[in-house]
Amino acid sequence: xxxxxxxxxxxxxxxxxxxxxxxxxxxxxxxxxxxxxxxxxxxxxxxxxxxxxxxxxxxxxxxxxxxxxxxxxxxxxxxxxxxxxxxxxxxxxxxxxxxxxxxxxxxxxxxxxxxxxxxxxxxxxxxxxxxxxxxxxxxxxxxxxxxxxxxxxxxxxxxxxxxxxxxxxxxxxxxxxxxxxxxxxxxxxxxxxxxxxxxxxxxxxxxxxxxxxxxxxxxxxxx
Ligand SMILES: [Zn+2]
Numbered sequence: 001x002x003x004x005x006x007x008x009x010x011x012x013x014x015x016x017x018x019x020x021x022x023x024x025x026x027x028x029x030x031x032x033x034x035x036x037x038x039x040x041x042x043x044x045x046x047x048x049x050x051x052x053x054x055x056x057x058x059x060x061x062x063x064x065x066x067x068x069x070x071x072x073x074x075x076x077x078x079x080x081x082x083x084x085x086x087x088x089x090x091x092x093x094x095x096x097x098x099x100x101x102x103x104x105x106x107x108x109x110x111x112x113x114x115x116x117x118x119x120x121x122x123x124x125x126x127x128x129x130x131x132x133x134x135x136x137x138x139x140x141x142x143x144x145x146x147x148x149x150x151x152x153x154x155x156x157x158x159x160x161x162x163x164x165x166x167x168x169x170x171x172x173x174x175x176x177x178x179x180x181x182x183x184x185x186x187x188x189x190x191x192x193x194x195x196x197x198x199x200x201x202x203x204x205x206x207x208x209x210x211x212x213x214x215x216x217x218x219x220x221x222x223x
Contacts, residue, residue, distance in 0.1 A: 034200070036084070040073050040093045050145075090122050090123070092123075140182055144178075
């Protein structure tokens with residue numbers, strides 16, 4: 001059985017090398033659609049850990065050809081866009097512990113995404129006590145948190161509650177999957193990446209609705 005120290009050493013090595021690869025990779029010619037994520041942190045995660053988890057999300061979605069725009073909406077002064085939800089705008093809530101009967105009694109559930117019967121949904125939830133416990137056991141630090149974020153956002157954009165046999169949308173993360181996560185090698189499957197890009201692009205390319213500006217009283221122009 002491998003020791004945690006061994007896994008930790010490997011994590012550092014592979015993470016550094018993958019960072020180098022990302023920097024040296026040729027710029028993609030195709031335009032990457034944007035995915036907006038508003039994060040509400042009710043678990044008081046440290047800013048450093050949250051920023052590191054955000055980097056993981058950014059890296060995972062960039063590999064799928066999607067750029068993420070992250071908003072920390074827990075601050076007193078919220079950045080613009082925190083109250084927008086829509087086809088490319090999603091909300092992630094970090095809860096201190098699982099709530100809701102269907103997940104509270106299942107200690108193995110790390111997060112959930114709320115989808116209606118048509119597969120539409122904008123809210124994902126992650127359960128920080130469970131993620132923190134598993135991260136400490138496996139020495140995964142912010143990595144696991146970032147991967148759970150990406151998984152739940154994946155459900156929302158893919159509009160599906162179903163799971164894949166492997167990759168970030170697999171439904172059960174045990175030894176093999178956690179090792180892949182620690183190596184920074186868990187991503188969306190190619191067909192999932194295509195659906196993510198196509199879905200976000202189809203929304204982004206729709207003609208914008210007419211922008212309505214109300215004419216101030218007294219400056220009416222007769223239209
Ligand atoms: Zn899932």
